[in-house]
Amino acid sequence: MNKPYTLQELLIITAAREIHDYEKVILGVGIPTTAGALAKALYAPHAILMMESGVIDFRPLLPLNHIADMHAIRGCKYVTDLFSVFTMTYRGFVDVCFLGVAQVDKFGNINTTCIGDYYNPLKRLPGAGGAPDFISYAKRTVLTMLGGEFVEKLDYFTSPGYLSGGSSRDASGLYPPGSGPKVLISTQGVFKFDPDTGEIYLAQIHPRVKIEDIVKKVPWKLKISDNLTETAPPTAQEIDFIRNFAPAQAAGRKIANELIIRNARNANAQGKPS
Amino acid sequence: MGGTHMSQTGKIMTAREAIERFVFDDCHLAIGNYTVGSCMELIFEIVRQKKRGLTVYSQSGVIDVEILVAGGCVEKLVSTYVYRGGGREGGSSVERALKNHSLEIEDYTNFEYNARLLAGVHGFPFMPVLEGIRPTDLFHKRTFMGENKYRIIVCPYTGKEVVTVPAANPDVCIVHVQRADKDGNAQYWGALGSVAAAALASKKIIVSCEQIVSEDIVESSPHLTIIPSFRVDAVVEIPWGAHPMEVIGFYNRDMVMYSIFAHACGDEGRMNDWMNEWVYTPKDRMQYLEHYIQKFGIKSLQRIKARPFYSAPADYGAAFTSMWNEEGKERNMGVTIEELEQILREKGALYE
Numbered sequence: 001m002n003k004p005y006t007l008q009e010l011l012i013i014t015a016a017r018e019i020h021d022y023e024k025v026i027l028g029v030g031i032p033t034t035a036g037a038l039a040k041a042l043y044a045p046h047a048i049l050m051m052e053s054g055v056i057d058f059r060p061l062l063p064l065n066h067i068a069d070m071h072a073i074r075g076c077k078y079v080t081d082l083f084s085v086f087t088m089t090y091r092g093f094v095d096v097c098f099l100g101v102a103q104v105d106k107f108g109n110i111n112t113t114c115i116g117d118y119y120n121p122l123k124r125l126p127g128a129g130g131a132p133d134f135i136s137y138a139k140r141t142v143l144t145m146l147g148g149e150f151v152e153k154l155d156y157f158t159s160p161g162y163l164s165g166g167s168s169r170d171a172s173g174l175y176p177p178g179s180g181p182k183v184l185i186s187t188q189g190v191f192k193f194d195p196d197t198g199e200i201y202l203a204q205i206h207p208r209v210k211i212e213d214i215v216k217k218v219p220w221k222l223k224i225s226d227n228l229t230e231t232a233p234p235t236a237q238e239i240d241f242i243r244n245f246a247p248a249q250a251a252g253r254k255i256a257n258e259l260i261i262r263n264a265r266n267a268n269a270q271g272k273p274s
Numbered sequence: 275m276g277g278t279h280m281s282q283t284g285k286i287m288t289a290r291e292a293i294e295r296f297v298f299d300d301c302h303l304a305i306g307n308y309t310v311g312s313c314m315e316l317i318f319e320i321v322r323q324k325k326r327g328l329t330v331y332s333q334s335g336v337i338d339v340e341i342l343v344a345g346g347c348v349e350k351l352v353s354t355y356v357y358r359g360g361g362r363e364g365g366s367s368v369e370r371a372l373k374n375h376s377l378e379i380e381d382y383t384n385f386e387y388n389a390r391l392l393a394g395v396h397g398f399p400f401m402p403v404l405e406g407i408r409p410t411d412l413f414h415k416r417t418f419m420g421e422n423k424y425r426i427i428v429c430p431y432t433g434k435e436v437v438t439v440p441a442a443n444p445d446v447c448i449v450h451v452q453r454a455d456k457d458g459n460a461q462y463w464g465a466l467g468s469v470a471a472a473a474l475a476s477k478k479i480i481v482s483c484e485q486i487v488s489e490d491i492v493e494s495s496p497h498l499t500i501i502p503s504f505r506v507d508a509v510v511e512i513p514w515g516a517h518p519m520e521v522i523g524f525y526n527r528d529m530v531m532y533s534i535f536a537h538a539c540g541d542e543g544r545m546n547d548w549m550n551e552w553v554y555t556p557k558d559r560m561q562y563l564e565h566y567i568q569k570f571g572i573k574s575l576q577r578i579k580a581r582p583f584y585s586a587p588a589d590y591g592a593a594f595t596s597m598w599n600e601e602g603k604e605r606n607m608g609v610t611i612e613e614l615e616q617i618l619r620e621k622g623a624l625y626e
Contacts, residue, residue, distance in 0.1 A: 052384055053308060053465035068310035068465035070522040074583055081466040083392055086385035090404055118415050124369040127355045128412055130384040136406025157411040174405045
């Protein structure tokens with residue numbers, strides 16, 4: 001009998017399994033940093049975790065709020081400036097980077113800047129941050145998509161995936177050969193990119209998800225792997241790590257927020273926060 | 275650059291005085307801090323003084339930019355990242371200002387933004403950036419920078435095309451650090467981000483700090499100094515000066531206050547209420563803290579106070595600190611100062 005787990009735990013664990021021992025890894029805050037902490041604890045003890053703020057070789061004590069979080073800096077092995085983290089990536093020292101996605105197209109190009117016209121936006125999203133430069137020069141990129149969407153055409157082209165598909169990324173001469181997005185992890189499954197066409201396809205499906213649920217959210221005819229597998233359930237050890245390290249993340253934002261508000265109300269009523 | 279002769283009158287002043295003296299309408303303002311330890315009180319003071327028409331440079335325009343925009347101070351923004359309170363469904367003051375066209379933004383990547391400042395720091399007219407940006411909309415879609423957002427040159431050595439960004443030298447940088455001495459040597463530790471670059475690229479620098487320390491503290495830890503005194507125009511001591519953001523070694527981010535702020539961003543009315551309560555009504559950081567304590571209790575502050583985790587001291591020791599040994603002899607020549615003078619006289623080397 002497997003230990004029961006939450007969807008959030010499954011996502012973090014699926015992401016963590018993308019980190020291999022001895023790799024140099026660029027992480028963003030949220031699922032990636034927690035995945036990094038898990039990987040370092042269980043399967044990649046020699047991985048070098050880094051964030052673009054200049055924190056290098058860290059092992060977070062607590063789940064992180066942002067990319068210069070004090071809880072990553074305490075006990076890290078090297079602090080440098082932001083500029084150097086990117087030139088380090090440009091020179092080929094970074095094996096894998098993790099990026100979040102708001103909109104993604106068929107070839108793994110990403111929008112994190114706006115919804116609607118850039119000059120007259122319906123929604124202004126956070127923006128580029130470090131994403132375009134990391135996905136350009138890290139040896140490979142893992143995408144994570146929580147609230148995002150698949151679109152035929154991006155509202156704004158923030159970060160380069162396989163451009164117009166085929167060999168267009170390599171042919172542009174702008175990127176190291178072989179670089180680009182390799183995996184996209186969503187709340188429904190794991191997608192990969194065809195090495196010849198650059199097109200995204202469904203490789204793995206999470207438990208309780210139906211293929212048609214995935215297909216209907218993709219505005220083109222989504223390719224599906226002949227060897228489609230179901231995401232392997234997390235081990236008890238993996239679940240225990242996440243639940244201890246980042247209990248609110250394990251619970252998910254909605255439930256965690258409910259509990260935080262309840263706790264704050266109780267504390268207010270008693271006149272002292274717990 | 276006012277740095278050097280300012281020392282005669284003293285650089286220590288209040289936030290109000292520093293902003294009055296060095297931040298002016300329509301100026302280019304750099305936010306020194308990157309995510310961690312924002313210079314909150316200096317930002318609040320700019321809003322209170324109703325500075326207008328600013329062009330703001332912020333590496334990660336989160337709480338800093340959100341408050342300046344909500345305060346009506348900003349006309350143009352150069353950034354890589356802005357904040358959305360409450361995630362995708364929430365909104366922000368930045369979004370509302372972009373929609374009603376009271377704000378223009380020029381989007382860069384983190385690296386490119388930092389490159390502009392570093393070109394400014396070192397006095398270069400431009401800096402090469404990473405060519406991978408060329409197919410993207412960052413490269414193609416431009417606002418107030420126009421043609422000068424990026425320009426392409428041919429590298430004289432390789433013959434390859436190189437994407438460049440122009441230097442930025444903002445009029446004034448506001449930055450919060452852990453500690454500084456009265457002359458402005460500013461010590462900061464943690465992720466370095468682009469903190470030093472933002473400050474050093476700027477023409478004037480206002481440093482706020484958790485504590486002003488004596489010169490000998492700075493002299494025993496020069497590796498922590500990121501801005502040298504001669505570049506600094508104002509030093510403002512503001513305990514809890516970054517609250518609700520964190521300062522390593524002093525306090526954590528205040529999740530209660532931050533959540534209230536994040537919730538407020540999503541709606542103009544809520545944001546105005548938040549600004550009135552926390553920015554406009556308190557006259558300074560002391561009154562802000564008094565209001566906070568009255569509302570949430572002193573315990574809310576106490577529980578985010580950092581417990582020490584000291585760095586191992588770096589040993590700056592050397593074998594000796596004078597060329598004269600315990601016997602009064604010069605360490606290498608083996609003579610006393612009297613003997614040396616006698617020898618110089620005998621050899622006719624002294625102009626008597």
